Amino acid sequence: MHDCPLPCLADHAPPKEAFGGWLSADRAPLPAANDEEGERLSSSLPEVIDAHVHLFPDPVFVALWRWFEQYGWPIRYKLMARDVVRFLLSRGVSRIVALHYAHKPGMARALNQFVAGLCQEEPRILGLATVLPGEPGAKEILAEAFGMGLRGVKLHCHVQCFSPDEESLHDVYEACVRANRPLVVHAGREPKSPAYKCDPYVLCSAERVERVLAEYPGLKLCVPHLGADEFDAYERLLERYDNLWLDTTMAMAEYFTGPAPLRLLHCRPERVLYGSDFPNVPYAWDREIKRLAALGMREEALAALVGGNAKRLYGSE
Template identity: 65%
Template sequence: MATDSDADVPVPCLASAPTWRDAGIRMPMPALQDTEGPRLPEGLPPVVDAHVHLFPDRVFDAVWRWFDQYGWPIRYKLHTRQVVSFLLSRGVHRVVALHYAHRPGMARALNAYVAEVAREEPRVLGLATVLPGEPDATAVLEEAFDAGLRGVKIHCHVQCFSPDAPHLHEVYAACAKAGRPLVMHAGREPSSPHYHCDTYALCAAERVERVLKDHPTLKLCVPHLGADEFDAYARLLERYDNLWLDTTMALAGYFPVPIPRRALEVRPERILYGTDFPNIPYAWDRELRTMLGMKWDDAVLAGILGQNALQLYGA
């Protein structure tokens, strides 16, 4: 549990620590031809995939073209209702639906789309999005919350902002006021030189710490366990009670880096299982199989696989 005295000590700058760029990890990366399971293993507690992307068809198609050229080959080119059916039919209990807007004026239509999907299928927990700094950003979010969306997703890499940029404060304030969690891709990785901004210039754990300190009632979730600053985010988890992390792509063994066990174990009640489905280059259950091999006790496993996400999103 964080304390006031802990929170007054900033996370040390890790600028001199080895980075994924130092390790020579470059995009695009290859697909894996690993075997997938037909469904979740029997006897698991309820599994919530807390990081699933849902877009209108044309947006999905554009995202996949970008990934095929600059990221990694997408194994599951499934559109929204196919995505939902695929996961639920394999035993996933709930899915948290994320999306993001890459230009002004998109967010309202995207939010309405996901809200409709969530109304059709109550096992979908839909989040909203907004482009930070666009006109009426607060109103966009308030409308989305009124439509039943349970949180917000924004993406530093795609939307080209720093977490501590001044125009983010209205987004943070709107989420905190409504009690809605914010999922923010604020880690430096996975990165690509084909983003319109340098993710290493924008993103750093120190910048996220400023957000946590300035907005203590904001519920903030950082995906990918904060890749690639795993140790720094583990320290932030120790110090701040308004931070969560999700596992997305960090446990798949896809990137040639060690499993960041300390980030998982320092406060497991703040860890959410997520996959990035369908935008992945390997089997849909690859990360889950890794997690089951870690031999957590039953309560910890139940929390990470689903209960932590249900509590965070009030489901």
């Protein structure tokens, strides 16, 4: 067990209704923020690794943006994969962790080959693989991806319609443990949208994630968005399990309704990573990193949050 070093903060646990239904039918699409963006990261920041960047082939990006504009929020940066990489690296981001996911059987190999090719072109990309849980040959798909140099796996419960504790995930978990590769899985309940083919509030819960953490103690599991919206539950999991990581993506940007879950940044500061969700954001590319930098964290804690923890998780030191 790891005790959180700070007293409870008034804003660490937003009421569930504040985050529930980020993409509810009566609110979607959400508005653009139209906030000011910086030309590059501040020179006062420690090394920044963006641990949550999406890279897809052009047609997949176009389809994804079409979905977001109808059901989510307007995409501010409609950049294709190589332009995404150039944009972030030219503005002071040291490295990026590239994420993608397959929404139907038969896509994963091509997506993995695409990202592996980008990594060969630009060594500052730490590319992850994907697979559709339960699809034939899942173990072989991941073995091939790891053989191409991909650093882990990305899954998305909402898009791929699975629960973290389903039997179909065992092959994925075992492959990650065997290869010592981290798994990033969007297992938080938000954003909930009626446009998904499944209900993330039925599929996802911190309790289901805990079953995985307990059954696979050798699995390095990272849950994005600080586990939104079950922040209290993920704080307890952080205290209890040494194989859990979280990333901040969009949860600290102050775009959605409700106060930011600051407590999670201090509970186990060595287990939280900065991520942006770039380019699929409705606000300035540096919005979240500016807010993190303004929190007044100790220098070593900020350095771990914005870069050091990603290095350790992905073995890129």
